[in-house]
Amino acid sequence: MSQRIALSWLQLRHEKMKLFAAVAGVMVSVILMWMQLGLMKALFASAVRFHGSLNGELVLVHSQYEHLLHSKPFSSRLLYRLLGSSAVDDVFAISMAPSEWKNPWNGEMRSVQCYGIETDQPCLSISGLPEQLQELRSTDQFLYDRGSRPRFGDVIGAVERKEPVEPEINRRRMILSGLVDLGASFGVDGSILVSHANFLRLFSERKPGMIDVGVVRLRDTSLLPELQKQFQEQLGKEVSVLTVEQFKDRELRYWKSATPIGVIFTAGTVVGFFIGFIVVYQILYTDVTNHLPQYATMKAMGFSNGYLYRLVLEQSLQLAVLGYIPGTFITALLYAGLQKATQLPLELDLTRGVALIAVTVMMCAFSGVLAVRKLASADPAEVF
Amino acid sequence: MTSKTLRIESGESTRRSYGGALPASHGPVISGEGINFSFGQGELQKQILFDVQLEIQPGEIVLLTGPSGSGKTTLLTLIAGLRTLQEGRLNVLGHSLCQAPQQNLLDLRRKIGFIFQAHNLLPYLTALQNVQVMFDLQPHVSPAEGRDRAVAMLKDVGLGDRLNYHVSRLSGGQRQRVAIARALVGGPQLVLADEPTAALDSVSGREVVNILQRLAREQGRPILMVTHDARVLDIADRVLEMQDGRLQTNTVRTERPSAHQSATAASALST
Numbered sequence: 114m115s116q117r118i119a120l121s122w123l124q125l126r127h128e129k130m131k132l133f134a135a136v137a138g139v140m141v142s143v144i145l146m147w148m149q150l151g152l153m154k155a156l157f158a159s160a161v162r163f164h165g166s167l168n169g170e171l172v173l174v175h176s177q178y179e180h181l182l183h184s185k186p187f188s189s190r191l192l193y194r195l196l197g198s199s200a201v202d203d204v205f206a207i208s209m210a211p212s213e214w215k216n217p218w219n220g221e222m223r224s225v226q227c228y229g230i231e232t233d234q235p236c237l238s239i240s241g242l243p244e245q246l247q248e249l250r251s252t253d254q255f256l257y258d259r260g261s262r263p264r265f266g267d268v269i270g271a272v273e274r275k276e277p278v279e280p281e282i283n284r285r286r287m288i289l290s291g292l293v294d295l296g297a298s299f300g301v302d303g304s305i306l307v308s309h310a311n312f313l314r315l316f317s318e319r320k321p322g323m324i325d326v327g328v329v330r331l332r333d334t335s336l337l338p339e340l341q342k343q344f345q346e347q348l349g350k351e352v353s354v355l356t357v358e359q360f361k362d363r364e365l366r367y368w369k370s371a372t373p374i375g376v377i378f379t380a381g382t383v384v385g386f387f388i389g390f391i392v393v394y395q396i397l398y399t400d401v402t403n404h405l406p407q408y409a410t411m412k413a414m415g416f417s418n419g420y421l422y423r424l425v426l427e428q429s430l431q432l433a434v435l436g437y438i439p440g441t442f443i444t445a446l447l448y449a450g451l452q453k454a455t456q457l458p459l460e461l462d463l464t465r466g467v468a469l470i471a472v473t474v475m476m477c478a479f480s481g482v483l484a485v486r487k488l489a490s491a492d493p494a495e496v497f
Numbered sequence: 498m499t500s501k502t503l504r505i506e507s508g509e510s511t512r513r514s515y516g517g518a519l520p521a522s523h524g525p526v527i528s529g530e531g532i533n534f535s536f537g538q539g540e541l542q543k544q545i546l547f548d549v550q551l552e553i554q555p556g557e558i559v560l561l562t563g564p565s566g567s568g569k570t571t572l573l574t575l576i577a578g579l580r581t582l583q584e585g586r587l588n589v590l591g592h593s594l595c596q597a598p599q600q601n602l603l604d605l606r607r608k609i610g611f612i613f614q615a616h617n618l619l620p621y622l623t624a625l626q627n628v629q630v631m632f633d634l635q636p637h638v639s640p641a642e643g644r645d646r647a648v649a650m651l652k653d654v655g656l657g658d659r660l661n662y663h664v665s666r667l668s669g670g671q672r673q674r675v676a677i678a679r680a681l682v683g684g685p686q687l688v689l690a691d692e693p694t695a696a697l698d699s700v701s702g703r704e705v706v707n708i709l710q711r712l713a714r715e716q717g718r719p720i721l722m723v724t725h726d727a728r729v730l731d732i733a734d735r736v737l738e739m740q741d742g743r744l745q746t747n748t749v750r751t752e753r754p755s756a757h758q759s760a761t762a763a764s765a766l767s768t
Contacts, residue, residue, distance in 0.1 A: 118622070118630045127621030410617040413579060415607035415634050494579040496613055497570045497691045 121427035124404070132435075135396040139436020140443070142389025143473055146382050147444040150465055153378035155457040159298035160368050161361040162458070166237045166295070168205065170334050171341055172360040173327030173352045180367040181226065182211055182300055184325040191348050192327035200331055200340055205236035207326040208312050208319065214303070215281040216266045223265055225282070226304045229312025236328050241293035242306070248290040249308040255287050260296035260456045261303025268292075283315045297456045299374070327352075389476045393432055397484035401425060405491045413493035422485045429481030433474045440473075441466065525588075526687055526719045527553040527576055532585035534571055545571045547742045549585070558713060558720045560730055563739035569723045570691060572739070576721065577609060577689055578602035590686050607634050610680030610718070612690035612709070616672040618664045624651060624675045625660040631683045650678040654708050670701025677709055681716070688713060690722040694729060706732050 126132055163181065164172075173192055175185035189206045196204055208229035213222055232249050235242045241256070248254050257268050257278075269292065271278045278289035282305070295304050313319055331340060337356065345354040355363065369375045401408070408421050441461065448459040534546040545568045553559050561569050574580045576589055578597065587594040592605045618627045625647055632643030651660055654674040664672060673693060680688055690709065694702030706722075710732040713720045722733075730736055738745040 118626050118633070120619075120622075120630060120633075123621050123626070124619070407617070407619055410611075410613065413577065413606065414611050414631070415603055415609070417603055420633065494574045496617060497574050497577075497579070 121424045122431060124424070125428045125431055128400075131396060131400065135393060135432050136435045136439075138392025138396070139389050139432050139473065139477065140440040142385050142392065142476065143437050143440030143469065144444050144447070145385030145388065146469055146472065147441065147461070147465075148447065149378045149381035149385060150469070151444070151448060151459050151461075152451075152457070153375065153382075154462075154465070155459045156299050156374055156378075157365055157368060158458050159296055159456075160300060161364050162296045162298065163237070163304075164357060164361045164364060166239050167326075167328050167357060167360075168234075168236050168238050169203075169328035169330035170337055170357065171329040171331065171344065172355045172357060173329065173348070174325070174355065174360070174363075176350060176353050178325075178353065178363070180300070180364050181209065184209060186319070186323035186325050187352050189322050189324045189327070191352055192324065192329075194348065195327075195329055195344060198340075198344075200333060200336060202330045202332045203234065204330070205231050205234065205328040206309070206324040207236055207328065208309060208316075208323070209325045210316055210319075212283045212305075212315055214265055214305075216264070217278060217280040218266045221264075223302065225261070225265065226301045227282070227312065227315060228304065228306050229309045230306055232308045237295070239294050241291065245291040245293070249306065249311070251288075251290075253285070253287050253311060253314065254290040254307070255282070255311065256291050256293045256306040257289055258295040258297070258304040258306075259292045260294060262297050262456060265303050285315055287311075287315075296458065299368070386472060386476055389436070389473065390480050393429060393477050394480035394483055396432075397425060397429060397480055398487060400428075401484050401487045405487075406496065408488055408491040409493050409496045412491060413496050418488065421488050421491075425485045425488065426478060426481045429477040429484075430474060433470075433477035436477075437470050437473045441469075525552045525554050526557075527551065527587075527589050527721065529576075529587035530585060532572070532575065532582070532587060534568075534575060534580070534583050545742050546575075549742075549744050551737065551744060553719055553721060556714075556717045556719055558710060558732060558734045559722070560733040560736045561721060561723045561739060562725050562727075562730070562736060564725070567739040568742040569739050573689055573691055573721070573723050577611070578605045607683075608686045610683065610685030610688040612673075612676050612680045612688065612693045614692040614695050616664075616669075616676040616696075618672055618675055618679070620664050623661045623663050624656055624667060624671075624678075627664065627675055628678045628682050631679055635683060647678070647682055650682040651675070653712065654678045668701070669697050670704055673697060673701070673705045674708060677705065677712070681712055681718070684716075685718060688718055688720040688722075690720060690724075692724055692726070693722065694724065694726045699728060702726065703728065 173187070175187045177185045186208070192204050192206055195201050210227055211224045212227040214225040215222055230236050230249075232246050235246055241259075245256055249256065259269060261268070266280070268278050268289065272289070272292055279286055280289075281287070293306060297303060307315065313321060329344070331337065341354050341356060348354065411421060412418070445461055448461065451457065452459045528551070530550040532546055532549040533544065535542050535544040537543050549572060561572070563569050571580070575582055575587060575594070578589070578592070578594055579602075582594045582596075589605060590608050592601055594602070594605075619630070622630065625644075628647040628650055629643055632638045632640070632647070635643075638646070648657075648660060651657060654677055656671060656674055656678070659667060659671060664675070667675065673696075676693070680690075688709070693705055693709065697705060706729045709720065712718075
């Protein structure tokens, strides 16, 4: 106890109920902000999970390609022309389109994203694919994304029970051969993978040789920018040659501009901020008001306004930290539950963690600065 | 107890180490003349003080009495630099209070020990912490030294066994004694007290003024105390009486008691 008196903390903890209310307020606000930011990030992350698992460095799409659910096919000959370049290790053609899945248990129709892929080598680096690629070669076989939402039926349960799953997809009876891990997103509730041959069976209107995404794997990735430019010139204007990052950006651009998701979640975060701000302000303001006679006494005894301002600001920072820690802890629990329910990749990441504590401190400090103005009305002459 | 005996034997001035050194000031601690003060503006203006003149010498214990509303407290707040001087000349501890900037007033207040009518202690602190907190005004005092001085001070007011009691667990007299310890611990050059016994019964009130008197004498600190508690007038070197905002002629009620007498009186009372 040779330290100076921790006046701010002793004062703050003096009234337990008030302290609890203030901490709870900050906590709720922190949880709200975490949820909003987390969901927004998860949404965007989930939207580009497919893009991120492509087994290559460059991606070919039609120049009018918009997003996964709104693609325009182009001729696979353009992609295979790149095999002539010595810099190219391999290329993969991917077809994709939404298809109609009839829930085998209750007959409901759901839209499922169907990818047609090559079966000699995995074009996606996702778990479960390489070892099950062979099976796709048989007629009407498909792989099912374990991350698909439950609305497609209890496919995973059936697999675990070793029951056959044979849903109708695009009015064609298909046979489930296994599960892979790709993950659902806000736009795509579920995904299936089939061979190109089976893809054409499902989509009879599709012309053979037309693909949606071409994946290019390079021998030497250091030449990426030059090769991208070179291939773009070589292939002309019909297709866009993109890096994986650009491919992701294009997808995200769609979600950010065409949907209000970004705005909604940003607004939610701001609401969370203001809830915390108002709660902390209210608490600190009434606290300062209640302590005015004491502050007046201290002023009379020679304590400066600055000393008292610091006292209140310290308290606001203590509230920030006290609310942030349990708030983040509860968020972790909520994330775990939500991840299970929505298959969205929710995670407490360090960047957001740091940003959020900064925002929380700002929020509390801001409340403190406003509440502190009340201190000026503590008239030391009144104590006599 | 040994220190007490020692004090009695050593006679005159036994200054303790816990107070800051008092400057060997000559000249008065407080001197003022022609002080007029009014509250309100225009037609509502009400004059409280009329041409007040006073002077307090180093080491003096001066009581300021008078009926309520006579302006005692207003005069005290002017001396404390808590109100702006309107008219007249007022010098406190070498600070001229005529149009003094806020920072000067703050500096002045830091040299003054305040004792209020109610104890005005911080309720969320212990007795010790309430005294210790004063060293936040003296950054050059290390926390450890501050603590030691606070402990010594509290022992001196007879609360050595109540150091870690929260204010709520102390009696009224004990609280006021903590307030005295708080006022004196920083080594003030002047003690201003406003009716320190008003909220206390006669026994604890007496005890509080005795302690205050004893410590002030030991440390040679001047005290200006507003009171209308007739029972405590005997501790004063001088009693000033105020009536309708005017200071009556200075009356010397008691001879300044010798240190021997006061110490004996204090030790008799505190045992």
